Amino acid sequence: MNVQKKNTFPKTPTGISGLDEITKGGFPKGRPILICGSAGCGKTLLAMQFxxxxITDYNEPGVFMSFEESAGDLAQNVLSLGFDLDKLKTEKKLRIDHVRIERSEIEETGEYDLEGIFIRLNHAIDSIGAKRVVLDTIESLFAGMSNDTLLRAEIRRLFEWLKGKGVTTIITGERGENSLTRQGLEEYVSDCVVLLDFRVIDQIATRRLRIVKYRGSTHGTNEYPFLIDENGISVMPVTSLKLDYKSPGDIISTGLPALDNLFTAGGIYRGSSTLITGTAGTSKTILAAHFAMSSCRRKEKVLYFSFEESPDQLARNMATIGINLQSQIRAKLLLVHASRPSLQGLEMHLLVLNKLMTEFEPKTVIIDPISSLITIGSSSEVRAMLVRLMDTLKINQVNALFTSLTQLNSSNSNDATVDAVSSLADNWINVKNEDSKGNRVRSLLIVKARGMGHYNDCQHFIITNKGIRFLTQN
Amino acid sequence: MKKKEAPKLITEEKLVLQLYVSGMSPKSMEAIENIKRLCDEHLKDAFELEIIDIYKNPETAAEQHIVFSPSLIKKLPLPKKTLIGTLSDTEKVIKALGITFKK
Structure with a gap:
C-alpha cells in the first residue's frame, strides 16, 4: 500500500487497513479526532483497533476511557477479533478506565468541573507513556445532568488539554438528529471528523465511512465501504486507484495450446484481463478451469470466485472432464471462494476480493460469473464496481478472467455486464452453441485481443473427458 | 412546634463522608467550607469527614469513580449518595444526606 509522504504536518497511522490511504497517512498527530455515527455502526471497534x-504495530501505548462498557465487557467484545486486551494491560501498554456514573446516586449541589476525568486521564497517560487516547462516548456524561452549558465548557477544556498533552485522541459520538453528534461535539473538534454509517438497501447491509473534515490535509472525500470481520475493520479505498499501472510484456498460456495458437503472440499478456461471454451451457466455466490449471502449472496461485457453485461441486464437475482442481486446492495453489451474490452488497464483494488478494497473493483471479453481480445493483453501480475491480487487478498485475452469462434473446450490446466489462477487458472470447442438423455445435470466437493479432473465424470444439478439444487445427 | 433559634439536625446513624477535591481550586475551597460549616453547626460529633485531594491520589479517584469535582460521597448510612458541586445548595445537601430537623 503506497502512502504518500508529502505530509504538511505529522500524522499518526491508524493501523486500519485502507483508512491510512484515505487520510493520506493517518489521523492528525496530537489532536482530537471525532468519530461519529449511529448506534452499532462500529465506532467503539474502530477506536479500539486504533x-x-x-500498541502492536507502532509501539504507542494507549488509554481507553470508556463511559459505557466496563473493561471486562470491552475485552470480551474484541477478543473475537484477536485483540487480547488483558495481555496488553499486563504489559503496561494499555489502560482501560471505566467511568461509571450512577445517576440515581448523584445530586447536583452547585458548580462543579470535570477535574476527576482530567486527573484520571492524566494519571493513566503518564503511567504508561500513552500516545493515543480514546474517549468512548463522552456524551454519556450529559445524560441526566441539568447543567449542559457547564459540561460543554468542561469538555471543550478537556479537548484543549489533551491537545496540550500531545496525545492523539479519538472521541466517539452518537449521531444526533440534525447534527453529527447529539451534543454538537463537532464544534469543538475542528481538526478531523469521521462519519460512520450503517445502511440497508434492498435488504443488503453496507457499512460506510466518510471523512467529513480534515483540516490542513487532503483526504478522500467519498463514502468508502468498510468491513468488520475476524480481523477487525478494513476500509476499501475504492477511488484511490489511478490509470498508471505497468503492463508486463510476457505471454502466458490460456491453458489450452490450441486456444493459445489463435493469438498471434501464442497466448495472452500477463496481467491482462479476459472476458468470456456466452449463454448458459456454453462451457465458460470449463474454459475458466483450464485457465486456472495453466496458472497452477506455472506454480502461480489462483483465486477463484465462484458465485454459482460450491468449491466441492466445482471440483467434482471438473474432475469428470479430467481437470483435477482438487489436487491444486490441496496444494494451496488454488483457492475457491464461493458465495451467493445476494449475500452482500457489491462493495462488500469487492472488499472481500481485495482482502483475499492481500492475504492469498494470487497471480490469477477468476470470477465466475461476473454477471451474477448485476442482480444486486443498479447498472451504474455495477459498472463503477467493475472498473474498480479491474483497476485493482491491473495494479497488482494479476491475470484476470471473468465469465459472463448472456441471455439468448438479447444481443451483447444491451447486456449490462458485457457493456461494462467488454470495454475494460483486454481480451474477449465469445462461446456459443448452435444447432446444426439436429446436432449441437460448440464454437468459440475471439472478439478482441488488445495488443496482438488473432484469428477471426469461429473455432469449433467439443468437450471430451480430457477437457476441451478443438476440431479445426491451425 | 418551630424553634427558630437553635435548628438542630439529626441523623439516624453517624454520617461517614468523603469529600474529593481538586487541590486548592476555588470550587474545592467553597465545598470544604460549606460542608465543614454544615457539620460543625448542626451535626456535632455525629459525622466523620475525610477530605481527599485527587491530585495527590489519582488512583483513588479512579477506584472511587470520581468524575466531577468537588464530589462529596456519603458512604454511610446507605444508600450511597454522591453530591457534586460546591455544596452551596444547603437544602439539597441536607436532603441528600438524609438529615432531618429535630422537632
Missing part, C-alpha cells in the same frame, strides 16, 4: 494497532 489503540491496539498503535
Amino acid at each position: 489503540l491496539v494497532k498503535g
Whole structure:
C-alpha cells in the first residue's frame, strides 16, 4: 500500500487497513479526532483497533476511557477479533478506565468541573507513556445532568488539554438528529471528523465511512465501504486507484495450446484481463478451469470466485472432464471462494476480493460469473464496481478472467455486464452453441485481443473427458 | 412546634463522608467550607469527614469513580449518595444526606 509522504504536518497511522490511504497517512498527530455515527455502526471497534494497532504495530501505548462498557465487557467484545486486551494491560501498554456514573446516586449541589476525568486521564497517560487516547462516548456524561452549558465548557477544556498533552485522541459520538453528534461535539473538534454509517438497501447491509473534515490535509472525500470481520475493520479505498499501472510484456498460456495458437503472440499478456461471454451451457466455466490449471502449472496461485457453485461441486464437475482442481486446492495453489451474490452488497464483494488478494497473493483471479453481480445493483453501480475491480487487478498485475452469462434473446450490446466489462477487458472470447442438423455445435470466437493479432473465424470444439478439444487445427 | 433559634439536625446513624477535591481550586475551597460549616453547626460529633485531594491520589479517584469535582460521597448510612458541586445548595445537601430537623 503506497502512502504518500508529502505530509504538511505529522500524522499518526491508524493501523486500519485502507483508512491510512484515505487520510493520506493517518489521523492528525496530537489532536482530537471525532468519530461519529449511529448506534452499532462500529465506532467503539474502530477506536479500539486504533489503540491496539498503535500498541502492536507502532509501539504507542494507549488509554481507553470508556463511559459505557466496563473493561471486562470491552475485552470480551474484541477478543473475537484477536485483540487480547488483558495481555496488553499486563504489559503496561494499555489502560482501560471505566467511568461509571450512577445517576440515581448523584445530586447536583452547585458548580462543579470535570477535574476527576482530567486527573484520571492524566494519571493513566503518564503511567504508561500513552500516545493515543480514546474517549468512548463522552456524551454519556450529559445524560441526566441539568447543567449542559457547564459540561460543554468542561469538555471543550478537556479537548484543549489533551491537545496540550500531545496525545492523539479519538472521541466517539452518537449521531444526533440534525447534527453529527447529539451534543454538537463537532464544534469543538475542528481538526478531523469521521462519519460512520450503517445502511440497508434492498435488504443488503453496507457499512460506510466518510471523512467529513480534515483540516490542513487532503483526504478522500467519498463514502468508502468498510468491513468488520475476524480481523477487525478494513476500509476499501475504492477511488484511490489511478490509470498508471505497468503492463508486463510476457505471454502466458490460456491453458489450452490450441486456444493459445489463435493469438498471434501464442497466448495472452500477463496481467491482462479476459472476458468470456456466452449463454448458459456454453462451457465458460470449463474454459475458466483450464485457465486456472495453466496458472497452477506455472506454480502461480489462483483465486477463484465462484458465485454459482460450491468449491466441492466445482471440483467434482471438473474432475469428470479430467481437470483435477482438487489436487491444486490441496496444494494451496488454488483457492475457491464461493458465495451467493445476494449475500452482500457489491462493495462488500469487492472488499472481500481485495482482502483475499492481500492475504492469498494470487497471480490469477477468476470470477465466475461476473454477471451474477448485476442482480444486486443498479447498472451504474455495477459498472463503477467493475472498473474498480479491474483497476485493482491491473495494479497488482494479476491475470484476470471473468465469465459472463448472456441471455439468448438479447444481443451483447444491451447486456449490462458485457457493456461494462467488454470495454475494460483486454481480451474477449465469445462461446456459443448452435444447432446444426439436429446436432449441437460448440464454437468459440475471439472478439478482441488488445495488443496482438488473432484469428477471426469461429473455432469449433467439443468437450471430451480430457477437457476441451478443438476440431479445426491451425 | 418551630424553634427558630437553635435548628438542630439529626441523623439516624453517624454520617461517614468523603469529600474529593481538586487541590486548592476555588470550587474545592467553597465545598470544604460549606460542608465543614454544615457539620460543625448542626451535626456535632455525629459525622466523620475525610477530605481527599485527587491530585495527590489519582488512583483513588479512579477506584472511587470520581468524575466531577468537588464530589462529596456519603458512604454511610446507605444508600450511597454522591453530591457534586460546591455544596452551596444547603437544602439539597441536607436532603441528600438524609438529615432531618429535630422537632
